[in-house]
Amino acid sequence: MAYQAKLRVWRGDATSGELQDFEVEANEGEVVLDLIHRLQATQTPDLAVRWNCKAGKCGSCSAEVNGRPKLLCMTRMSTFDEDEVITVTPMRTFPVIRDLVTDVSYNYEKAREIPSFTPPEGLEPGEYRMQQVDVERSQEFRKCIECFLCQDTCHVIRDHEENKESFAGPRFLMRVAELEMHPLDDADRVEAVQSAHGLGFCNITKCCTEVCPEGIHITDNALIPMKERVADRRYDPIVWLGNKIFKRNGA
Amino acid sequence: MASPAGTSPADNPTPSRASIAPRTLRTDRWWLQPLLTTLGLATFVVYATVRSFMRTDYWAAEHHYLTPFYSPCLSDSCVAGSSHFGTPIGELPAFIPLAFLSLPFLLGFRLTCYYYRKAYYRSIWMAPPACAVGEPHERYTGETRLPLILQNVHRYFFYVALVITLINTYDAILAFGGENGFGIGLGNVILLLNVVLLWCYTLSCHSCRHVTGGRLKHFSRNPVRYRIWTQVSKLNTRHMEFAWLTLGTLVLTDLYVWLVSSGAIADLRFIN
CATH class of the missing domain: 1.10.1060.10 (Alpha-helical ferredoxin)
Incomplete structure (x- = not known):
């Protein structure tokens, strides 16, 4: 069943940034990276996110989901409650380039x-x-x-x-x-x-x-x-x- | 769109990082594990300290149960029968525990243990309190200088712990022969369980894993040591469980001996 998931995504660059709230459609079987892509396609075409294989093998989509370091492509939406706010931020340890992309x-x-x-x-x-x-x-x-x-x-x-x-x-x-x-x-x-x-x-x-x-x-x-x-x-x-x-x- | 947690660069100590002010954005109960760990360790430390200095009810004479907190008992201050290795040491003043030869080493073994280090660094020193939760310290040098560089002596405590576990095993075996000869009671089962778990904890130690075979570069040239290393490695994966279980069985064993010795309960006998 599709539902509107609540995403809170960090947007900004090395000089400043903030957490912004969005509502994005989530479907059964999806992962956080799917929602980030849908957000990019429907609301924020300039949202920067690094990704590649979507199979947990390239190591590109590293970020932090609800404060925990995770691969976006391996974090299932089914692990969250439907009314839960899911916070997605870039990795804290490295300098940020833009939005979810860091300089590693x-x-x-x-x-x-x-x-x-x-x-x-x-x-x-x-x-x-x-x-x-x-x-x-x-x-x-x-x-x-x-x-x-x-x-x-x-x-x-x-x-x-x-x-x-x-x-x-x-x-x-x-x-x-x-x-x-x-x-x-x-x-x-x-x-x-x-x-x-x-x-x-x-x-x-x-x-x-x-x-x-x-x-x-x-x-x-x-x-x-x-x-x-x-x-x-x-x-x-x-x-x-x-x-x-x-x-x-x-x- | 709203910006519930927006920050300016001035809030961010490292401007080139993403400016996120809260020390963590974790939404789970990350504080629960350090809290439980602190409570668990504190309970054991308080109980063990009190019991080590009590000097009463540590030897159940009828069944020859000796609590591990008083083993080996080597001084003239020990009650008759509890000194399985004689009394080469004279009377001890009250501020010295009767097992003063073993307790400091057991404490050192656990303090420098790789699991306990993780436990108290997280829960007591809060470096870090939990993964991806900011620590409160301004500087951090880890185990690069005194006093924490002394954690590297863990292997010596391991060697002594082996000897002490042998002594505990000897105590547990002697407990099968009480005043009425051979017999088995609930106390024997508890003493035996404690000793088995102490062996599991001691042999699953990371230093044990290293000295038995981990330091080798070519396992194929040392098949016996490889086999031993393999078995120790299997135990090692459960080192944390054994660390907690043995704290529990040490308290349980001591408490049981205390209750039986003081006459508060009678030992449940299965044979004789």
């Missing part, structure tokens, strides 16, 4: 700061066979669609703009973990994850995990294991002594 270049800058995959020197293609068990952990992190909702919700940068310089955010700490756990990666990433990428800022409150539309266990499987590896290196004299005695460098 911070994330690309942080991505560039991470040294790329580093296989052992002299290893030719085909010379190494990886076991499935060795790459399983890294594979979970490859599900990331780079919607940056985890970055948006992380209070380290959401509430403290000044931390952006020294904190890479959960998405890129997870990227470091992906490479660190890869059996063929030879680079030493443990020191850098703490000193250069700011792992110490993370207080493992798990908001990144809560908002991940891919269901990646960012905190438990990437951030905490990296914290433990840092503890091995920096804060555990027994591990340090064992590494010295047995001349081991990872296993």
Whole structure:
């Protein structure tokens, strides 16, 4: 059954903006992005919204619905009451360009700061066979669609703009973990994850995990294991002594 | 169209971000979880503190039930029979709990536990109180400096917690032999349940997951450790549940021993 849904959408740019109220037709089976498109088609042709696949796989339509970081295309209208006001705002952590579109270049800058995959020197293609068990952990992190909702919700940068310089955010700490756990990666990433990428800022409150539309266990499987590896290196004299005695460098 | 929450750039601390004044636009009861967490943790802390200093009714002599809050009891101040490892320590002044050797480590284990950190950072320190809800602090440095950098010692507390859980297990086994020989009562069931859940909590710890196999880069070269890591990982997904369940069973166990020991109730016996 169609009904008139109450939408409250943030409209503006970097200089100013406000929440504006609209009534938009909603039909059975629709998602919030459908209503934003209908709003664009019928009332506000200049409303800016970034979107692409409408299938939860491109990570373009990230925004905040009723204050919670969500993909607009994966937020079903059936999860709201018909008389409920649905507030749609751009991601708070990033500079706004216009309406629901934000400038996420911070994330690309942080991505560039991470040294790329580093296989052992002299290893030719085909010379190494990886076991499935060795790459399983890294594979979970490859599900990331780079919607940056985890970055948006992380209070380290959401509430403290000044931390952006020294904190890479959960998405890129997870990227470091992906490479660190890869059996063929030879680079030493443990020191850098703490000193250069700011792992110490993370207080493992798990908001990144809560908002991940891919269901990646960012905190438990990437951030905490990296914290433990840092503890091995920096804060555990027994591990340090064992590494010295047995001349081991990872296993 | 109306503009119910319009703001000017002056209201916005970071002008290039969208100017949205409220600290959150969440409409759900986001404050409920931190509130319940605070109440739950406070209840346990108050109960455990009071009981640890009471020094009475911690040993049910007839059935050999010893509450975990007084284990191991190693001083001359302990009541007869409750010292399963002798009394190498003399009398203790009243301001020192009888289990002073284990309680600080158990407290440290839970304080530095990755789950509890999440719980109290959110609910007590409010950094953040809930996801996408603005925190009240002007600056935030996380666990990069003292004192919070000390959270990295969690693994040492884990090692000690393993030993203490072994001691609790020993206490629970000894409780099957009361003054009348072998027997099973409701107290045994409670002590055993508590110990099983303590093992689940301790072994599901993230540091345990790391030291058993998580630190490896090549699981295929270490099949035994991989298998152990797999099992610990399964437990680890329920670490939060075990964290709360063990708080409950610790209180339940202590309360039961307290009631039986003080004579307020009689132990429900199944065998002997």
